[in-house]
Amino acid sequence: xxxxxxxxxxxxxxxxxxxxxxxxxxxxxxxxxxxxxxxxxxxxxxxxxxxxxxxxxxxxxxxxxxxxxxxxxxxxxxxxxxxxxxxxxxxxxxxxxxxxxxxxxxxxxx
Amino acid sequence: xxxxxxxxxxxxxxxxxxxxxxxxxxxxxxxxxxxxxxxxxxxxxxxxxxxxxxxxxxxxxxxxxxxxxxxxxxxxxxxxxxxxxxxxxxxxxxxxxxxxxxxxxxxxxx
DNA sequence: TATAGTTACCACGACAGACGTAGTACGACA
DNA sequence: TGTCGTACTACGTCTGTCGTGGTAACTATA
Numbered sequence: 001x002x003x004x005x006x007x008x009x010x011x012x013x014x015x016x017x018x019x020x021x022x023x024x025x026x027x028x029x030x031x032x033x034x035x036x037x038x039x040x041x042x043x044x045x046x047x048x049x050x051x052x053x054x055x056x057x058x059x060x061x062x063x064x065x066x067x068x069x070x071x072x073x074x075x076x077x078x079x080x081x082x083x084x085x086x087x088x089x090x091x092x093x094x095x096x097x098x099x100x101x102x103x104x105x106x107x108x109x110x
Numbered sequence: 111x112x113x114x115x116x117x118x119x120x121x122x123x124x125x126x127x128x129x130x131x132x133x134x135x136x137x138x139x140x141x142x143x144x145x146x147x148x149x150x151x152x153x154x155x156x157x158x159x160x161x162x163x164x165x166x167x168x169x170x171x172x173x174x175x176x177x178x179x180x181x182x183x184x185x186x187x188x189x190x191x192x193x194x195x196x197x198x199x200x201x202x203x204x205x206x207x208x209x210x211x212x213x214x215x216x217x218x219x220x
Numbered sequence: 221t222a223t224a225g226t227t228a229c230c231a232c233g234a235c236a237g238a239c240g241t242a243g244t245a246c247g248a249c250a
Numbered sequence: 251t252g253t254c255g256t257a258c259t260a261c262g263t264c265t266g267t268c269g270t271g272g273t274a275a276c277t278a279t280a
Contacts (some may be wrong), residue, residue, distance in 0.1 A: 006267055007237075009208045011117030013219075013266085019217040029228050039213045049267055051230070056266080075275065077228070094218050100118045101211065103149045107122075107129040108204050116238050117266075123237085139257050159238055159257070180225080185246065187257070 004043050010074070013031065013045065013053050014062070021082040027079070028054065042106040054080055062086030116151050123155065123163050125173070125207070128200040131173065131192040137187070163189060171179065172196030 020031050028050055035045050057063045063080045082090070130141050138160055143154050166171045173190045182189055192200070 003206070004207065004210050005121060007121030007189045008206060009214075010120050010237090010266060011115060016214070016217045019219065022219070029226095033227095038216050042209060043213050046268060047229080048231095052268095053264075062232080065132060067220050075228075090187060090219075096113070096115065096118060097214065097218055097277080099152060101112050103153050104119075104126070104207065106124050106148050108207055109129065109132070109200075120237060120266090128238095137257080139255095145256095156239060157258080158240080158260095164239075182247085185257075 006049075012097075013049060014057060015090055015093045016045075016063065017050070017053055017057070018082055018086055018093075019051065021080060021086070022090070025066075025079045025081040025082065046109050055084070060089075062083075116159075119153065122207075123159060124167060125200055126155075126205045127160070127163055127167070128172065128192055128196055128203075131190060132200070135176075135191040137188045137190065165197070170195075172199050180187075189217070 017031060018034060020026055020034050026034075026046075032047065032050055037042060054063065054065070058065055058080070059082060063082055063086055065078050065080050068077045070080060076098055121163060126145060127141060130136055130144050134143075138157075142155055142157065142160055164173065164175070168175055168190070171191055171193060173196055175188050175190050180186045188200060
């Protein structure tokens with residue numbers, strides 16, 4: 001079976017992550033599992049890709065982080081929440097996707 | 111209007127170019143114009159992107175070049191021809207596109 | 221008791237495709 | 251004379267992805 005290459009997905013990791021934050025905050029490990037489940041194991045995001053996307057998107061103001069320090073065993077977990085700016089960015093990217101898809105499909109045979 | 115970003119198209123320039131070589135050899139300037147026309151001005155490939163794609167794909171064995179030295183005014187023009195390996199690569203990338211599109215659309219709202 | 225697996229991250233550096241800037245050179249046209 | 255179109259090329263920068271490796275606590279299995 002064909003596999004999804006990083007060059008192909010590049011630029012979409014941001015909107016995949018933002019989609020999963022639309023309804024409620026979440027954290028890295030959970031998002032990673034959701035991507036895997038929702039894509040039916042077709043796309044498994046690399047941990048480094050995911051966490052560097054968090055850092056970048058927080059810097060860009062698309063998401064905000066907060067830490068849950070009260071987990072069992074004294075563990076911490078960093079949650080991310082989408083901002084209004086992030087929602088705008090997500091919407092714009094969805095429109096861009098529609099346009100891009102139309103363009104690319106002109107060059108796809110069959 | 112939304113514009114196509116480089117990150118989004120990244121990884122597809124190769125198949126866009128290969129598509130335009132499927133039926134006959136062509137050269138940089140012509141391919142650049144064809145992309146623009148076929149996409150109805152929605153995607154205008156950068157010259158540096160196009161010519162570096164030629165170099166890379168020739169190195170990978172997807173295309174072969176030959177020079178037409180008999181143009182008016184003593185000018186030269188470098189043509190590119192798709193190889194059987196390039197055709198296989200193109201086909202594989204089209205399949206990958208179908209899969210990728212399905213995955214991404216699970217994360218697109220509306 | 222040992223050890224492998226799951227959860228939940230982070231740091232560092234490398235890589236490759238896309239792009240910005242700039243330059244070459246010829247012909248046509250105003 | 252100067253701009254536009256044709257047809258490239260060189261050089262360096264940027265950025266998202268990924269490989270490698272590390273930390274640390276709990277949980278199931280042998």
